[in-house]
Amino acid sequence: MHRKCLIAGNWKMNNGLSESVSLVESINKRIADMRDVDVVVCPPFVSLSDVYKCIKQSLTMLGAQNMYPEAKGAFTGEISYTMLRDCGVSYVILGHSERRQLFGETNEFINRKVLAALSNNLLPILCVGETESERESGETFKVIDEEIRECLDNISAAQSEKLTIAYEPIWAIGTGKTATPEVAQEVHAHIRQVLGDLFGHKIADSIRILYGGSMKSSNAGELLKQPDIDGGLIGGASLQATEFCKIIEIANGLE
Numbered sequence: 525m526h527r528k529c530l531i532a533g534n535w536k537m538n539n540g541l542s543e544s545v546s547l548v549e550s551i552n553k554r555i556a557d558m559r560d561v562d563v564v565v566c567p568p569f570v571s572l573s574d575v576y577k578c579i580k581q582s583l584t585m586l587g588a589q590n591m592y593p594e595a596k597g598a599f600t601g602e603i604s605y606t607m608l609r610d611c612g613v614s615y616v617i618l619g620h621s622e623r624r625q626l627f628g629e630t631n632e633f634i635n636r637k638v639l640a641a642l643s644n645n646l647l648p649i650l651c652v653g654e655t656e657s658e659r660e661s662g663e664t665f666k667v668i669d670e671e672i673r674e675c676l677d678n679i680s681a682a683q684s685e686k687l688t689i690a691y692e693p694i695w696a697i698g699t700g701k702t703a704t705p706e707v708a709q710e711v712h713a714h715i716r717q718v719l720g721d722l723f724g725h726k727i728a729d730s731i732r733i734l735y736g737g738s739m740k741s742s743n744a745g746e747l748l749k750q751p752d753i754d755g756g757l758i759g760g761a762s763l764q765a766t767e768f769c770k771i772i773e774i775a776n777g778l779e
């Protein structure tokens with residue numbers, strides 16, 4: 525099954541308004557004719573509208589880094605799915621390990637977000653991944669199975685077709701340590717198996733599974749060549765137009 529590669533830039537809490545606009549403009553100039561890859565940029569909330577104005581005539585899509593699972597109400601400091609839709613957002617990163625570790629998000633809460641996104645026309649990018657000590661103690665698959673099953677609780681097979689999963693080993697995020705292509709492939713194949721158990725293997729075959737964790741132009745080719753790696757969720761390397769566009773070019777050139 526051919527799955528079109530997806531390259532998503534997670535800017536995290538970087539780039540003010542003018543930096544966001546100039547970054548997305550230089551990215552867009554360089555990738556205008558790359559049609560064999562889907563590209564998503566995920567700026568901070570306050571830059572979403574301005575970035576959307578720069579990309580709305582292009583193929584580049586807009587993503588948010590988080591979302592609250594209610595339409596509106598007394599949730600000080602939070603942003604709803606309706607607000608994201610208003611800003612032109614198509615994708616939303618949910619359950620990033622920084623949200624889990626620094627802000628205490630649980631699988632149960634992330635499940636509410638995934639359900640709310642899917643019912644409100646947003647495409648979730650659900651992040652899962654193990655810590656270094658979980659890997660060392662042989663618990664990688666156990667942790668990932670639990671994250672996937674709990675975060676995707678009550679999701680119908682029809683809804684599951686709209687999912688993207690990102691495998692992000694926590695020990696590889698922002699550390700410069702990347703999972704080897706073989707290690708990443710092993711986990712991606714396992715994730716696809718779990719998705720198959722949940723939603724059937726035909727659907728699991730169509731769901732994109734991204735790798736995240738120190739992906740850059742020097743290792744993207746090897747990772748993206750793996751049969752179950754369908755793209756990248758890129759943090760640090762998405763903050764420089766040249767580097768990010770090199771990864772997009774690599775993904776665009778894959779068979």
Ligand code: PGA
Nearest residue numbers: 697698737738758759760
């Ligand atoms: P990194 O971040 O590419 O800087 O490791 C990836 C992520 O956290 O999504």
